[in-house]
Amino acid sequence: MGWVVFAFGAWIAGWLVNVRLARGPVSWWASLAAPLVFGATLLAVWEGVVRGFAINQVLLPAPTAIAARMGASADLLWADFVQTVLKGALSGYVIGCGAAFLIAVAIDRFPFLQRGLLPVGNFVAALPVIGMAPILVMWFGFDWQSKAAVVVVMVFFPMLVNTVQGLQAADAMQKDLMRTYAAGYWRTLVKLRLPCAMPFIFNGLKIGTTLALIGAIVAEFFGSPIVGMGFRISTSVGQLTLDLVWAEIFVAALAGSAFYGLVALAEQRVTFWHPSQRT
Amino acid sequence: MKTITKIAAGAALGVWGTMAQAADDVTLQLKWVTQAQFAGYYVAKDKGFYEEEGLNVTIKPGGPDIAPEQVIVGGGADVIVTWMAAGLAARERGVPLVNIAQPFKTGGLQVNCLKSTGVESPDDFAGRTMGVWFFGNEYPFYAWMASLGLETDGADENGVTVLKQAFSADPLIQGQADCISTMTYNEYNQIIEAGITPEELVTFNYLEMGFGMLEDGLYVLEDDLEDPEFKDKMVRFVRASMKGWKYAEENQEEAAEIVIDNDASGAQELDHQLYMVGEVAKLTAGSNGALDPADYEQTVKTLLSAVSEENPAITKEPEGAWTHEITDEALN
Numbered sequence: 264m265g266w267v268v269f270a271f272g273a274w275i276a277g278w279l280v281n282v283r284l285a286r287g288p289v290s291w292w293a294s295l296a297a298p299l300v301f302g303a304t305l306l307a308v309w310e311g312v313v314r315g316f317a318i319n320q321v322l323l324p325a326p327t328a329i330a331a332r333m334g335a336s337a338d339l340l341w342a343d344f345v346q347t348v349l350k351g352a353l354s355g356y357v358i359g360c361g362a363a364f365l366i367a368v369a370i371d372r373f374p375f376l377q378r379g380l381l382p383v384g385n386f387v388a389a390l391p392v393i394g395m396a397p398i399l400v401m402w403f404g405f406d407w408q409s410k411a412a413v414v415v416v417m418v419f420f421p422m423l424v425n426t427v428q429g430l431q432a433a434d435a436m437q438k439d440l441m442r443t444y445a446a447g448y449w450r451t452l453v454k455l456r457l458p459c460a461m462p463f464i465f466n467g468l469k470i471g472t473t474l475a476l477i478g479a480i481v482a483e484f485f486g487s488p489i490v491g492m493g494f495r496i497s498t499s500v501g502q503l504t505l506d507l508v509w510a511e512i513f514v515a516a517l518a519g520s521a522f523y524g525l526v527a528l529a530e531q532r533v534t535f536w537h538p539s540q541r542t
Numbered sequence: 543m544k545t546i547t548k549i550a551a552g553a554a555l556g557v558w559g560t561m562a563q564a565a566d567d568v569t570l571q572l573k574w575v576t577q578a579q580f581a582g583y584y585v586a587k588d589k590g591f592y593e594e595e596g597l598n599v600t601i602k603p604g605g606p607d608i609a610p611e612q613v614i615v616g617g618g619a620d621v622i623v624t625w626m627a628a629g630l631a632a633r634e635r636g637v638p639l640v641n642i643a644q645p646f647k648t649g650g651l652q653v654n655c656l657k658s659t660g661v662e663s664p665d666d667f668a669g670r671t672m673g674v675w676f677f678g679n680e681y682p683f684y685a686w687m688a689s690l691g692l693e694t695d696g697a698d699e700n701g702v703t704v705l706k707q708a709f710s711a712d713p714l715i716q717g718q719a720d721c722i723s724t725m726t727y728n729e730y731n732q733i734i735e736a737g738i739t740p741e742e743l744v745t746f747n748y749l750e751m752g753f754g755m756l757e758d759g760l761y762v763l764e765d766d767l768e769d770p771e772f773k774d775k776m777v778r779f780v781r782a783s784m785k786g787w788k789y790a791e792e793n794q795e796e797a798a799e800i801v802i803d804n805d806a807s808g809a810q811e812l813d814h815q816l817y818m819v820g821e822v823a824k825l826t827a828g829s830n831g832a833l834d835p836a837d838y839e840q841t842v843k844t845l846l847s848a849v850s851e852e853n854p855a856i857t858k859e860p861e862g863a864w865t866h867e868i869t870d871e872a873l874n
Contacts, residue, residue: 319615319636319637320635320636321611321612321615321632321635321636321637322612322615322616397708397712400708401712401716404718405705405706405713405718483706484606485708486705486706486707486708486713487705487706488703488704488705488706489694489695489704489705489706494676494706497607497676497677497706498676498677498680498706500607500609500612500677501609501628501676501677501678501679502631502678502854502855503609503611503612503631503632503635503637504635504854
């Protein structure tokens with residue numbers, strides 16, 4: 264009973280604090296504090312409800328139990344992170360986005376490719392991951408290479424479409440100006456069209472970050488060595504160590520946010536001139 | 543229409559009396575998808591054995607991401623089919639499961655290796671790649687490896703590389719693993735159908751190796767057993783289920799067809815189910831439904847012999863994990 268009261272109290276307290284923050288003057292620290300207070304409230308309510316109603320940890324472990332597990336299994340979580348995020352997701356991301364970028368430039372240069380390659384890209388994008396993953400495991404083996412391959416398939420299309428679109432962003436007047444400067448194709452591409460395409464390219468890169476993580480984790484469900492976040496999530500559910508599952512989910516969420524944040528930061532630096540970056 | 547015919551048939555058979563009473567609802571959660579591994583339950587349902595006992599049984603198929611232990615604790619089922627290792631592990635983690643009946647006397651879990659890879663006996667495992675099923679099915683494997691003194695984290699001279707195997711025989715057929723896990727009634731047949739002859743295979747049966755663990759048993763939550771009404775329901779459920787199993791053993795073709803009829807996914811094929819019924823019948827043959835305490839002891843001993851981070855099934859001797867209360871009443 265006490266824990267339920269605690270949960271209720273935490274909810275009210277968190278709510279009141281955030282209402283105050285929202286009504287107060289706009290400041291940098293207030294906009295940082297509000298989501299933190301919200302998150303802390305959520306965790307407190309979660310803890311209180313799980314303990315108060317004695318919810319079986321097989322259904323939902325308490326945040327403190329998850330935190331304790333993260334501390335106890337730090338080595339395991341790190342090994343899984345290296346396997347899935349650094350080896351599987353990142354390498355697939357780099358290969359997939361890189362290839363999509365190069366092919367987008369090629370498509371832009373040779374219009375006949377546009378008619379031939381874009382539909383193929385479209386087709387690849389429509390392949391469901393759960394259908395592709397077992398086949399790619401068959402082709403590239405159980406280790407991270409097959410996970411990277413799944414990631415390549417997943418990030419390729421958003422990147423391709425965005426880059427192709429971006430390369431058409433420079434308008435005719437700007438291109439005409441480049442021509443009066445006697446700039447050839449390559450110079451126009453590097454000096455004008457790629458910079459114009461950057462907001463689009465970063466869109467593709469940002470969408471790719473979360474897709475890469477999802478692809479790498481889900482692919483591990485279809486056969487993997489005994490390391491990796493997807494492996495751990497799928498097998499720990501079977502062993503009913505749900506605290507470990509949540510610990511992995513937390514690490515995955517953290518890694519995904521950090522990955523996205525890094526790309527967004529790079530975007531800010533590269534496309535500082537774009538109207539969307541003005542504050 | 544189907545219901546009407548059923549009611550009419552029921553009335554004609556004179557079981558109208560039991561039907562008129564409100565039938566007790568029982569939900570059974572299976573460990574795996576609809577297939578002949580669970581033929582007894584489907585037969586009992588289709589042949590009206592449950593109805594005769596005044597039960598209205600719902601059979602929920604499982605799948606690769608369904609942990610029956612989680613379903614029952616969440617209130618999604620009254621009784622589940624699971625392996626004893628998983629059941630005991632769940633018990634230690636706060637899901638007080640109790641074995642009330644054990645229709646499977648022997649186990650169908652085995653390891654198959656290709657002779658061409660040079661594996662002839664467990665002494666040849668070092669340095670090999672082995673496919674293992676997880677999701678609660680890995681406990682016997684780790685116990686076995688521990689007894690052989692083999693590490694499971696790498697392929698050097700005293701370790702094996704473990705792969706998380708999907709529920710198919712592909713890794714062996716494609717040469718990605720030297721050995722894989724199979725069930726006698728399922729994946730083993732897939733290997734044979736893929737064109738590999740039994741002579742080309744080396745087969746290790748966990749049971750024969752002394753690491754057998756009781757497979758499909760019926761488990762309920764301990765608290766539920768305190769309720770006499772629930773107990774009574776389970777007595778009738780077990781009685782009807784065992785009748786279904788014995789019927790399936792004797793009428794294998796009919797049982798296979800019943801399984802196909804009940805397969806909502808439409809994924810199963812009659813030939814394969816027929817084979818499976820035959821193999822499963824061998825496993826259920828020795829059991830009248832009552833758990834043999836000696837088998838239970840072996841399972842516990844095996845699990846306790848290899849406690850490690852990879853094999854966290856149980857760390858101490860379980861208590862009260864099985865009961866004869868239900869089977870005693872159901873079978874006499």
